[in-house]
Amino acid sequence: MAEDARKKTFWERLIQIDRRVIYLIIALAMILPFFFQMGLPIPVTKEVKDIYDHIEALTPNDVVILSADFDPSVSPELLPMFDALFRHCLKKDVKTIAMSLYIQGPGLIAPIIQEAAKDYQKVNGVDYVFMPWIYGYTLVVMDMMEDLKATFPTDYYGTRIEDIPIVKKIENYEDYDLIVCFTGSSSYAWWLLYAHEPYGVPMATGVTAVSAADIYPYIQSGQYIGMLGGLKGAAEYETLINEKRMATMGMEAQNWAHIVIILFIIIGNIGYMAIARKK
Amino acid sequence: MHLLKVKALPVAILLCAGIWLAASGCTPKGSPPAVPTEVQVIDIPADDGTNVVIAWRRFSASTARQYDIYYSTDPESLTNEKFRKKLEPVTRSVQVATPVVGDTTANKVEGLGYYLVLEEVEGKTPIAKVIKATPENRDSLESVGEKIIACEHELAPSDVDNRELRFARGKFFRITPPEGEPEPERTTIENSTIETGPEGFVIEQGKGPLILDVGLSDKELQFRLAGDRIEDFDPENSALFFKYGKEIISLVTEKNRYNLSSEIVQTVIRGNIEPGSEYYYLIVAKDDKDRTSETEMMQFTPVDDPPMCPANTAAVLDTIDGRLMITWTGYDPGLAPFRDVDRYEIHRFEETDTALIGGELLGTFNPDFSASFIEGDFNREDMFYIASFDNTGQRSVSQPFGITPTRLSKPDMVDNLALVDVENDDGKALAVRWGNPKITLELNIIDPSPEYTETELPEGYYLIDSGEEKRLVHYEPGDTTLPERAVPVFSAHRWIAPETFDVSVRYKIFANDEHDVPYAKLRLDGGDWENDYQEVGLFTFDNLPAGEHTFEAVILNSAGREVENPEARVTQTVVIDKPGTIKDDAPTEMVQVWRGNYALIDTVEEKDSVVTEVFLEGPPHFEPTNKRTFELAGLRGILARQLQNSWPDSLRNKGEYYYFVRVFASDGAYTESDILGPMRPQSQWFHTEKTMVLILVILFVFFVNFFLAAARKGKRFYLRPIAGIAHLDEALGRATEMGRPLLYVLGLNGISDIATLAGLTILGRVAKKAAEFQTRLIVPCVDPIVLIVAQETVKTAFMDAGRPDAFNEDDIFYAAGSQFSYAAAVAGLMVRYKTAANFYMGMFYAESLILTETGSMSGSIQIAGTDAITQIPFFITTCDYTLIGEELYAASAYLSQDPLQVGSLKAQDMLKAIYMAVIVLGTVAMTSGFMWFVNLFKIRLEQ
Amino acid sequence: MHISINPWVWLGVFFTFSVLSFLYKDNPFYKLAEHVTVGVSIGYGMVIIWHNALIPRFYMPVFQEGKLILIIPAILGLMMILRIVPKYSWLSRYAICFSVGGGAGLAIPRSMQASVLRQLEATMLDLGFTTTQGINNIVIFVGVLAVLIYFFFSKEHKGVFGGIAKLGIWFLMVGFGATFGYTVMARLSLFIGRVLFVLQDFLGINLAG
Amino acid sequence: MLWKKQIPLAITFIMGLILGIQYFVPSSTSDWVFDEYRTWGIIIGLFGSVLAYISFYRAHGMRIKKKAPAWPFSVVAIAMSLAMAFVGFAFGREENTVFMNMYTYILVPIEGTMFSLLAFYISSAAYRAFRARSAQATALLVAAVIVMLGRVPLGEQISFWHKLWPALPTFTDIANWILNVPNMAAKRGMGLGIGLGIMMLSLKIVLGIERSYMGSGE
Known part of the structure; x- marks a missing residue:
């Protein structure tokens, strides 16, 4: 009772500040950088560089599968990655198969594919192919390892698979040179279990920042070539292909928000210690 | 309080509906898509007359999403809607470009004074001409043309202004060159240096990279200087157009x-039309609101063309053994899908036979062949021709061709050629394997910190890049022979050779699945061997002194022993004095694999017991002794060491296959193997690579059963107390004191997740206590099966506690089916009921923090337990206590005090001890190089 | 800046702000959004399951291809629904046992391969004191053993054993710290995604310039 | 008893045995078994989801009937579910249909925004809950801060010592080391235990020792 009556110290008041104030501060930290950009340099990590190097080393006859296995809830993190890798593949002229094991996936990547193809003057069906969603998840992975054309009867736009020039020479796992799956769940494990492990197709993955820590063991064991982790991974990739796009912008907001959160932790703990010492 | 909130709801709904209606009223109705223009029929050359290409022009602003081509031999069936519905059209989908709401004012070109003049073309879209107004022609332009106001580089929405959308052909660029003097650019020439020669400076092939600062070529300068303009696209200078300009998608005039x-859209009508018949067709364009517009009716007649003339013919006479090799190209790769060849015939050409119909028949080949040795007596003067026949007997012949005498060096047949059934598969694959394991090295030499000297070049030096070589040439000012592409060079930066280099050595092992050769070891200049157990194949040497070095590498098998075979060892002596890559020349031989099998025919019983035969695979006239009846199965480089053929499910475990291979040298000479086989792909009943898994599983089952049996016999195992349990009881007590309900969350996963099960066990205990204390227990569920089990668990607990009456089934309910709906629903519950304690036991994902933060906001005591690694940190920081990972399982065992559960925990501990021992042994083995032990635990599931 | 004329975008923005209003406090707008999602997701699920699972996986094989054996799982499925009839609820066990039993059988060898064998093999590392990798390998080796010891339940954490277990919890805490730090980033990205939606799709501000 | 308990347990045992063995057998029969099991599972799941819908309507129906607090929202939930199902079945699911628009502009923004609320909860947790209460909690805290710094450009910029002495690691390097070395050791140790736990549970289910998934009673 006496505690309540006592006048609150500065630190106590600071710590008990209304959480809506905290919400407001963090919201501003994330929104303002969109209007005032600083243009911070983005250092590239090895995991990202390894994927880049792998794709750089591919030739126009090689085939890359980019699977956007995510739904809208995690697309802010994963869409920029897909965008960056797809652009890199187009730039390198490798044959690219864009697809998704998730029902919402194709709808999310369709505008990105269209825009990138326009920017690089690439043609659907010749430089890349966009597959529709097919029911089956892991079954789709297994099927396409054995026979691509039997798995997808048409492409996303409804063109019969036999009429698509790019897939003429793509049969099965022997023709795939890299699989990159972008996922917010555990579908990276599906590709790992049903594509990489049995068929030995090289794999990389783009995951949300949260799951990134779980991927490191697979990188160390050599199952993955590399990884893109969260928005930073995407921003790093954008730096590598020299195109500053969605991720780089988001990164700036990210940067400021991190500073604010770290300050929160520091102030919170100073307050905590100050109060503890008093008692 | 609630009433107030409820009243706000209809207001909100009305508000939504209002905005929606108001906004949808603004959406314009639009018109049907543009009709395809310039429709043409293209005959596919050399096909069998069952295909035809229809092509038409489509403008990017067209809203047509799909084109349906209706065709029929009967015009009536096209004009009559009812009949047309029965036809199956060929559908061509296209991507409808997304319009961009842009700012058109930025692209205003009114001031430049350009006029658009249309040139009408009969039956086609008019051609656009862009003409710049001069005082002389301005008046005439005003009358025949329209003044261009703006040019658009993006597609504008159809309703952006009141202008009418029209189409015209033409490709124009808006060129907006930058102002001011161009900055010098840097260009690097690998492996060259600049030297002062008697004629001034020259680029010499030499050491290290050379960097030149160059200006722009005259042509580019001119292009820049011409200023802001609209220009007709010139494909010859496309690079300049793309560098300084942007393509114009639409031109905007006052009214239009x-x-x-635009692009030409093509589609193929394939396979189900009769050659020679007259067809009527029309194209229906459809937009995404299914509005349609259609072309007039047109006609085509598919033609069964003769097959393609065999081209690239060559006859090579081996002057050593007198064999004649004939090679030819059957079909262009682009037309391969329409290949219409039944057989090829090679004839000896006779002078008198100008029509090319007679002459001695030297051989008949199936359509897959494109090269063959022919036995017989041949003279240098002999001529030949090749005839191809299609299924209807039409014939095309090549030009007669003579012999090129040469001395062919027949390549050696590959070693260890074998046809094998692929191991550990399900009877779908065979493989042809050959060769021994081979290793090659690739050196990448890097200058760690390159340094350069700078040389200023006097005026008049130009770089001429012919694509093959780069030359530095001096031209006097005003010299008219200066090539267009020559760029002036201002200064050169010459590389200074360092004393040390960083070298990375990558090895490549070429082997097939039978060779068990995962990695190699390497040594530098006869030093210590370095093993590469990580299988990355990369060794790096930093600061290696410039000079001669020897790299030696040997392939190791999985037990870590050297492989005995000359190709498995490589010694490479190189002089390291400049950056670059050094690698071995790869052998150029190719292995062509041919396969033969008896035709596989399956009988399928359809309705009404009609039996049909379905042709599955294989050539119809197969003879196992005649290589001419085999089919090409694939081509591989000799280093691939194997070729694997797999078949779809319908063909697995079926059919006997024969193979032979040809080894081709780069000059086309080849050696043929004997016929291998027959062999039938077999299913295996045990995957040998999974032996270690089987051993571990057996060990596991044995241990578990041993401890469970002991527990059943009454043996009690010690279990250390788990701190979380005390907290659990404390929370229950607190909730009772407060008289507020308990909330128990079982996570998102289904019943077969171990965390959910552990959560259910703990739920039993919590429910029992809740029943005893008469505290309300709320269990919102996300999985229907978990819901059922949770209901029964709680019900049983209440009965065990002797209070079945207090059990309320509706407190354990289905909250929502998806992650966030569920999180929102549960968060709502916490706020509404002000729960005293929240328990989170099970598998959680991103929703965890919403739950726990809301819980701590409402002041509840929170206890969590999960094996979701990513969520544990949030539980630790927001909950009062967290059971980490296995602690959750252990808590459930501890609480139940079920001897079986405790026994299995004990078994788990023992297994953990064994795994630890294995890790320690494995690490010792790895560190000291006993690879065989480590390899016991490696499973290779790659095929 | 071009405010979107698409009414659907307006609706999306309305619900975005409705959910965000929960940060201020629980209110009818949030409740509306909450119940709308619950309802829409249920309706969505029905349609998707019908078209993407029921038709291709059950209806077509049974009624068009005559794969009558699939009637058995359908019967099992119906037994599952009998859950709601207390008298016959035990029949649902047949269906549950079928799925759970099979799932358990699948899990044993696959977990042995992926979670045990692979991890054991990956932990057999080349230790050393001279290279960074060698030292890192020592840390990993010690860490894995210490964490395993922390999760030993049949022996009290005392003496040397307890000391190693304590080391284990240190490793765990550093690991969780890493996960926390990394997760923060992901969560922020989500909000940034919403900001982009409002700025670009709704207000039509071109940010890429 | 036989029908209610023994036979279901026998089904579990047989299914477990078959699919356990299936892993080791590469033959086509084994593939067939696996495919059939999956298809059957999907079909059973279909009917299972009907159960979920019944529960949903029952729960909300009950709330309306009882006039529970905020019951009109239950009307909204039921109405929206019916509306969504109706437009899906009546007008198709292609792009630009009402169904897909409801999905893209109602479900996606709400779920996405709910996800993004986490950004706020996390900052609040950072300010109010994330305390250096003990040495171990300090370790968690320090690791978290380093990783956060190492994941954004700022980390590289404030690593001033790296500029003075390039051999020293930056925040990014330290963050990566934490992720790659101690973090991995911890995850691997935990993962081994969890994997073992999953196998143990599976085995107990197959052997009929663990039965709680069947629901207790009788």
Whole structure:
């Protein structure tokens, strides 16, 4: 009772500040950088560089599968990655198969594919192919390892698979040179279990920042070539292909928000210690 | 309080509906898509007359999403809607470009004074001409043309202004060169240096990279200087157009918007039309609101063309053994899908036979062949011709061709050629394997910190890049022979050779699945061997002194022993004095694999017991002794060491296959193997690579059963107390004191997740206590099966506690089916009921923090337990206590005090001890190089 | 800046702000959004399951291809629904046992391969004191053993054993710290995604310039 | 008893045995078994989801009937579910249909925004809950801060010592080391235990020792 009556110290008041104030501060930290950009340099990590190097080393006859296995809830993190890798593949002229094991996936990547193809003057069906969603998840992975054309009867736009020039020479796992799956769940494990492990197709993955820590063991064991982790991974990739796009912008907001959160932790703990010492 | 909130709801709904209606009223109705223009029929050359290509022009502003081509031999069936519905059209989908709401004012070109003049073409879209007004022609332009106001580089929405959308052909660029002097650019020439020679400076092939600062070529300078303009696209200078300009999608005049960008859309009517018959067709364009517009009716007649003339013919006479090799190209790769060849015939050409119909028949080949040795007596003067026949007997012949005498060096047949059934598969694959394991090295030499000297070049030096070589040439000012592409060079930066280099050595092992050769070891200049157990194949040497070095590498098998075979060892002596890559020349031989099998025919019983035969695979006239009846199965480089053929499910475990291979040298000479086989792909009943898994599983089952049996016999195992349990009881007590309900969350996963099960066990205990204390227990569920089990668990607990009456089934309910709906629903519950304690036991994902933060906001005591690694940190920081990972399982065992559960925990501990021992042994083995032990635990599931 | 004329975008923005209003406090707008999602997701699920699972996986094989054996799982499925009839609820066990039993059988060898064998093999590392990798390998080796010891339940954490277990919890805490730090980033990205939606799709501000 | 308990347990045992063995057998029969099991599972799941819908309507129906607090929202939930199902079945699911628009502009923004609320909860947790209460909690805290710094450009910029002495690691390097070395050791140790736990549970289910998934009673 006496505690309540006592006048609150500065630190106590600071710590008990209304959480809506905290919400407001963090919201501003994330929104303002969109209007005032600083243009911070983005250092590239090895995991990202390894994927880049792998794709750089591919030739126009090689085939890359980019699977956007995510739904809208995690697309802010994963869409920029897909965008960056797809652009890199187009730039390198490798044959690219864009697809998704998730029902919402194709709808999310369709505008990105269209825009990138326009920017690089690439043609659907010749430089890349966009597959529709097919029911089956892991079954789709297994099927396409054995026979691509039997798995997808048409492409996303409804063109019969036999009429698509790019897939003429793509049969099965022997023709795939890299699989990159972008996922917010555990579908990276599906590709790992049903594509990489049995068929030995090289794999990389783009995951949300949260799951990134779980991927490191697979990188160390050599199952993955590399990884893109969260928005930073995407921003790093954008730096590598020299195109500053969605991720780089988001990164700036990210940067400021991190500073604010770290300050929160520091102030919170100073307050905590100050109060503890008093008692 | 609630009433107030409820009243706000209809207001909100009305508000939504209002905005929606108001906004949808603004959406314009639009018109049907543009009709395809310039429709043409293209005959596919050399096909069997069952295909035809229809092509037409489509403008990018067209809203047509799909084109349906209706065709029939009967015009009536096209004109009559009822009949047309029965036809199956060929559908061509296209991507409808997304319009961009842009700022058109930025692209205003009114001031430049350009006029658009249309040139009408009969039956086609008019051609656009862009003409710049001069005082002389301005008046005439005003009368025949329209003044261009703006050019658009993006597609504008159809309703952006009141202009009418029209189409015109033409490709124009808006060129907006930058102002001011161009900055010098840097260009690097690998492996060259600049030297002062008697004629001034020259680029010499030499050491290290050379960097030149160059200006722009005259042509580019001119292009820049011409200023802001609209220009007709010139494909010869496309690079300049793309560098300084942007393509114009639409031109805007006072009244109209002319869409210029277009493409020719093509589609193939394939397979189900009769050659020679007259067809009527029309194209229906459809937009995404299914509005349609259609072309007039047109006609085509598919033609069964003769097959393609065999081209690239060559006859090579081996002057050593007198064999004649004939090679030819059957079909262009682009037309391969329409290949219409039944057989090829090679004839000896006779002078008198000008029509090319007679002459001695030297051989008949199936359509897959494109090269063959022919036995017989041949003279240098002999001529030949090749005839191809299609299924209807039409014939095309090549030009007669003579012999090129040469001395062919027949390549050696590959070693260890074998046809094998692929191991550990399900009877779908065979493989042809050959060769021994081979290793090659690739050196990448890097200058760690390159340094350069700078040389200023006097005026008049130009770099001429012919694509093959780069030359530095001096031209006097005003010299008219200066090539267009020559760029002036201002200064050169010569590389200074360092004393040390960083070298990375990558090895490549070429082997097939039978060779068990995962990695190699390497040594530098006869030093210590370095093993590469990580299988990355990369060794790096930093600061290696410049000079001669020897790299030696040997392949190791999985037990870590050297492989005995000359190709498995490589010694490479190189002089390291400049950056670059050094690698071995790869052998150029190719292995062509041929396969033969008896035709596989399956019988399928359809309705009404009609039996049909379905042809599955294989050539119809197969003879196992005649290589001419085999089919090409694939081509591989000799280093691939194997070729694997797999078949779809319908063909697995079926059919006997024969193979032979040809080894081709780069000059086309080849050696043929004997016929291998027959062999039938077999299913295996045990995957040998999974032996270690089987051993571990057996060990596991044995241990578990041993401890469970002991527990059943009454043996009690010690279990250390788990701190979380005390907290659990404390929370229950607190909730009772407060008289507020308990909330128990079982996570998102289904019943077969171990965390959910552990959560259910703990739920039993919590429910029992809740029943005893008469505290309300709320269990919102996300999985229907978990819901059922949770209901029964709680019900049983209440009965065990002797209070079945207090059990309320509706407190354990289905909250929502998806992650966030569920999180929102549960968060709502916490706020509404002010729960005293929240328990989170099970598998959680991103929703965890919403739950726990809301819980801590409402002041509840929170206890969590999960094996979701990513969520544990949030539980630790927001909950009062967290059971980490296995602690959750242990808590459930501890609480139940079920001897079986405790026994299995004990078994788990023992297994953990064994795994630890294995890790320690494995690490010792790895560190000291006993690879065989480590390899016991490696499973290779790659095929 | 071009405010979107698409009414659907307006609706999306309305619900975005409705959910965000929960940060201020629980209110009818949030409740509306909450119940709308619950309802829409249920309706969505029905349609998707019908078209993407029921038709291709059950209806077509049974009624068009005559794969009558699939009637058995359908019967099992119906037994599952009998859950709601207390008298016959035990029949649902047949269906549950079928799925759970099979799932358990699948899990044993696959977990042995992926979670045990692979991890054991990956932990057999080349230790050393001279290279960074060698030292890192020592840390990993010690860490894995210490964490395993922390999760030993049949022996009290005392003496040397307890000391190693304590080391284990240190490793765990550093690991969780890493996960926390990394997760923060992901969560922020989500909000940034919403900001982009409002700025670009709704207000039509071109940010890429 | 036989029908209610023994036979279901026998089904579990047989299914477990078959699919356990299936892993080791590469033959086509084994593939067939696996495919059939999956298809059957999907079909059973279909009917299972009907159960979920019944529960949903029952729960909300009950709330309306009882006039529970905020019951009109239950009307909204039921109405929206019916509306969504109706437009899906009546007008198709292609792009630009009402169904897909409801999905893209109602479900996606709400779920996405709910996800993004986490950004706020996390900052609040950072300010109010994330305390250096003990040495171990300090370790968690320090690791978290380093990783956060190492994941954004700022980390590289404030690593001033790296500029003075390039051999020293930056925040990014330290963050990566934490992720790659101690973090991995911890995850691997935990993962081994969890994997073992999953196998143990599976085995107990197959052997009929663990039965709680069947629901207790009788």
